[in-house]
Amino acid sequence: MEKTQSPLHCRWHEWNDGQWKSAGDAEPNALLKYFMPHIESCLFHGLPAVRLSAPDGSTATITLHGAHVVSWKTPQGVEQLYLSPNTRFEPGQAIRGGVPVVFPQFNTRGVLPRHGFARTCRWAVAEEPNADEQACSVTLALQSHKVIKSLWPYAFACELTVALQDSSLVMKLTVRNLGQERFGFQAALHTYLAIGSIDSVQLTGLDGYTFEDCTEAGGNTLQPHTALQAHAAVDRIYFDAPDSVQLQSANGHLQLQQSGFNDSVVWNPGGFGANAPPDLPQDGYKHFLCIEAARIGKPVVLDAAEVWSGSQTLRVA
Numbered sequence: 001m002e003k004t005q006s007p008l009h010c011r012w013h014e015w016n017d018g019q020w021k022s023a024g025d026a027e028p029n030a031l032l033k034y035f036m037p038h039i040e041s042c043l044f045h046g047l048p049a050v051r052l053s054a055p056d057g058s059t060a061t062i063t064l065h066g067a068h069v070v071s072w073k074t075p076q077g078v079e080q081l082y083l084s085p086n087t088r089f090e091p092g093q094a095i096r097g098g099v100p101v102v103f104p105q106f107n108t109r110g111v112l113p114r115h116g117f118a119r120t121c122r123w124a125v126a127e128e129p130n131a132d133e134q135a136c137s138v139t140l141a142l143q144s145h146k147v148i149k150s151l152w153p154y155a156f157a158c159e160l161t162v163a164l165q166d167s168s169l170v171m172k173l174t175v176r177n178l179g180q181e182r183f184g185f186q187a188a189l190h191t192y193l194a195i196g197s198i199d200s201v202q203l204t205g206l207d208g209y210t211f212e213d214c215t216e217a218g219g220n221t222l223q224p225h226t227a228l229q230a231h232a233a234v235d236r237i238y239f240d241a242p243d244s245v246q247l248q249s250a251n252g253h254l255q256l257q258q259s260g261f262n263d264s265v266v267w268n269p270g271g272f273g274a275n276a277p278p279d280l281p282q283d284g285y286k287h288f289l290c291i292e293a294a295r296i297g298k299p300v301v302l303d304a305a306e307v308w309s310g311s312q313t314l315r316v317a
């Protein structure tokens, strides 16, 4: 078989010591059933992943573990997502950084593992290539199986479509009810944005909105929006949030838009230790702010055959 001509053939790269290294071109592409010039298979810290490369030079990397966007770089090569250097890239573990997919439960607001199971499940590249061959996008899919059913019995399918277009990263989560029984769920795209330094952050667009303060000090009380305090823990749920907010930081200017997700979460564990996740370095909190497009207050309810979609778009301004 002439591998280089095969539609199954694709270059194979490995993420190593902070850069992509070619692992040779003899490895057939096990993940992609169709040849799509803008997608490559790769390994990201040993996890199978796909990498999108747009004509403008921007790139995105998505692991099959969790359908997790672990990197989004502008055409100038500036990384826009934070990824903890202490992440354990192992089956069953959540990746600390990038964009975890939270489904079907937000945080501990239910009986499932925190933030649900989608972020620790293995997803697959969807079999049908995108109808628009010009679109620089990939869709990953998750369907229920025995282990998931033991936690959550419903017949569902999730898809995450990730696209690079017009200086933007577009992430769209779709959930389908494939069974007869109605189900409800919460969901979020738990985006860790690289900010350079926490001292540099200015978040605008939330004036006039209230939030539930989920820090220990806040005790889940409702409060009017106030500016973020650098180095202090922030854990806010803005119910019925605006569709668009702007983030200014040492890393640049980002416009965030969401649809289908009614709520927004702003999270940073702060610098005072007690609640810092163990897979973050001590000063890790200084380098990211999570702005999550979420559906928490009014869970989505799907009857048989119904479909819901929610998206978050990050645009470099």
Ligand SMILES: O=P(O)(O)OC[C@H]1O[C@@H](O)[C@H](O)[C@@H](O)[C@@H]1O
Pocket (backbone or CB within 6 Å): 094, 107, 114, 115, 190, 214, 235, 236, 265, 267, 277, 292
């Ligand atoms: O450590 P995890 O499970 O990834 O969660 C991180 C944070 O996720 C945020 O969405 C929550 O609002 C926080 O309360 C939580 O601490």
